Amino acid sequence: MFSYCTDPSTLEGLSWLSCYLSTGKHMAFYASFGTVLLLLAITAPTALLFGLGGAVAARASFAPLSWFGRGYIAIVRGVPDIAFFLFFVIALDQGIEWLRHKVKCPDWSEPIRQGSDFLVCDIAKMPLSASPQWVHEIYGFWLAILTFAIVFGAFAANVIYGAMQAVPRAQLETAAAYGLNPRQTFRRILLPQMWSFALPGLSNLWMVLIKATPLLFLLGVEDIVYWARELGGTKNARFTDYPHGDWRMWYFLALLVFYLGFTKVSEMVLSRITVRLSRGQATVAGEALRKAKG
């Protein structure tokens, strides 16, 4: 990257370090922080949406919908994350390819399953084999987001379901007495009040989600933990311009700082949101705010 980096073996100290830290491999490492943050930024709202949908479905008076909501929450919460990540993603990927195969290659006569092989026609592959590597990576990334959203959505659904039950019944009855129909009651009374009950549980989930991102590597996405392990490993002078011993500890230390810093910032933001949501609520926190304003 820098002009003086052409022969690293002659360098020492800071100049060596600056060259070392700017290799293409390190750039990929830095970029993977972006991948993780992007994943969180997309997964969190998606999971919240899944959670809201799950909770509303579970509360529905229409029995099949309620079964669906309860089933979603119970099954996904009950299956270990790792099993879900390993099984579901492969099943989803193969499901998509199977559907495309049925649509695009109706004349295909060979079986799709041959022993342990999963075979679909070339144009049904997702993404196509001929697609450049970045297309494969983006596809994998979206599969990861969907999987994370489904898993964390189930937990969020349970939290939100509980929070909806916690909204005082008198509030809903009063709304009915004022002539609000069920839909209006849901939007204007239940939903706004629900958040202050749901937030502690949801903030837990957010913290767990941050720490669950290393599961990304199970899905073939090269995340920060993968790169830290790869970069920190012993490097022999035969294969690199920057030989070094086992430096994994230092890389993992950097990750530790990143995760601690990130969770600290999250805590600060979440506590501000808690205050904002408690305003005007018939809860202890809301009452304290009212008195403080005096």
Added chain:
Amino acid sequence: MKSLILGTAIAAFTGTLAFAETTVRLGTEGAYAPWNFLNDAGEVDGFERELGDELCTRAELTCEWVTNEWDSIIPNLTSGNYDAIIAGMSITDERDEVIDFTQPYTPPDPSAYVALSTDVDLASGVIAAQATTIQAAFIADQGWTVIEFATPEETVAAVRNGEADAVLADKSFLDTVVDDQLVMLERSEAIGGGVGLGLRESDTELRDKFDAAIQSMKDDGTLNTMIAKWEVASQW
């Protein structure tokens, strides 16, 4: 009529893809120098990178490199995420039941032990090996204590920090890790049947292409030159 149009559309679509159809995705681990590793630029490099690129040129295929962790390298091949494994994988009967192999591109090579000192007692000690490798299976067969790790790097680190008494791995890999702290034992084990490309059992066409390319490299001696350059095994 509708199906006719659809049929034409598909024909046209496949027609335009005729070139691209020959893209073969090669899956490797990227953590097993000198066989395959990531260089400073973050690209796959090593003996198998050079070999794979040459094989693809000879077989007139467009190849793309993909890294995948060792543990799931076979399942991801059979489910079609890539088309061939080129990752220093020894040809064994167990693996041959699930996937197919080309003819070997390196002859069977001994596996070696590396430890902190030469007087280690293998039978009573703990021996590190990478999970689902021929070495891990070998130690288990001997009735010795094996401790498995996901990556080659961790197997060596386990010896350095005393968690294991020795590590068993391909000699060519261990050659790259020996330093003033670690020593290689005299004893070596002849296990494995040479290293080949792993392919889906249904993919006989691709296997034949790679087989022919490997044969042509054996015949004109370029394979031996490459083996010598990277010091991965004995020559043909």
